[in-house]
Amino acid sequence: MPEGIEIEIYRQAGEAGLHRTIERIEADDEWFLKDGTTAEALHEALIGEQFSAARRIGKLMIYDVTSGARLGLRYGMTGRLIVDESAAIGYLEYSSQRDDPAWDRFVVHFADGGALRIRDPRRLGGVALDPNESALGADAFTVTLGQLRDRVFVGTVPLKARLLDQARIAGIGNLIADETLWRAGIDPARAANSLEAKDEKRFLTHLRAVLADFMRDGGSHTGRLQPARTRGGQCPKDGEELLRREIGGRTTFSCPRHQR
DNA sequence: CTCGACTCCTGTTAGC
DNA sequence: TGCTAACAGGAGTCGA
Known part of the structure; x- marks a missing residue:
């Protein structure tokens, strides 16, 4: 399952998402939005903006956004990060070995046509704006x-x-x-x-x-x-x-x- | 503040 | 073959 190791691998892969204009997001799974984060707030913070840095503290991955917001990504035990259709990790202990787009819980579409998605069969991960980093x-x-x-x-x-x-x-x-x-x-x-x-x-x-x-x-x-x-x-x-x-x-x- | 118990999620697998 | 129950664990909540 994703521990700090996997999140660091995701973070490195996630750097491919930096400095690209965000055109559209899919955040339809309300369960996946944490700490009161709403789809509307995500739109406001992300659309037309870019990720300027990809950081990690423990199992929390953080994108700094040019709007000034921070986007926190958690992967639970079965979540994967997929950037431009290539998965950062091919194997996750205790996760499904199938790969079903229906498990996409949160997607960021870039203006250049690429996308960044969290694919999480068991929905134990989550997305939150401005996560509390000092709690870690x-x-x-x-x-x-x-x-x-x-x-x-x-x-x-x-x-x-x-x-x-x-x-x-x-x-x-x-x-x-x-x-x-x-x-x-x-x-x-x-x-x-x-x-x-x-x-x-x-x-x-x-x-x-x-x-x-x-x-x-x-x-x-x-x-x-x-x-x-x-x-x-x-x-x-x-x-x-x-x-x-x-x-x-x-x-x-x-x-x-x-x-x- | 600390800490254990409980709950959530769902695909896979063991067992009948 | 088909079904059910157990299992996996990250993280939040709650009560003592």
Whole structure:
């Protein structure tokens, strides 16, 4: 599913939409418009304007608009960005492998004939004008050890749940969390504030490596743990049968032998 | 402020 | 073969 990795890939692809005049939009799915955003307001903010920058914080993609507005795009777990009919990502874990134009929930048509569309089968994504960027924690790609200590490694909540809290660190989804904790050898159920200093540093080292690997390999489904994330799956490191639990409301796989 | 439980969405898949 | 129920997880809401 789209995590920070996929959104960054979408953002890069979305740069093809910069500096092109917006002629028309399709925003007919009211469910997909969030935070009180209306089709009328989108028209007002976008028609005749251009995108001047494509940014990303965590899983939120933001287009700056020449009108002064900002356009926030969220992809839920099955949304894709398609620019000029070419999809930024060909494969999404847990999404349909079919490709149906009926799943277009929001479309921007440029005057040059091209288009930018969010194709989202399950409609878990959304579009909002002027999203609240300050509600998000530091982005996972650039987070520092100090920021982790201030906002993530605190409290007695399970660490896995903390990592999924976008207000504390933005961009980590279920697969990045499981892969990072698995590589770092940390039990996802451990209290967020229970790590020793060397564990905290090791976590950040592995987080950076996971993000780099996932970017290089093309998605958050490319982890070494991923093939074993199934009932009865075995740890790729030591062969132990993986634990399957629900932590932070998400299915969590971990190795009972080397994750402590 | 914190935190767990609940809800929403719908295509796919496991199981009968 | 055809149906149903479970499942996936990002994100918002609500109540304690």
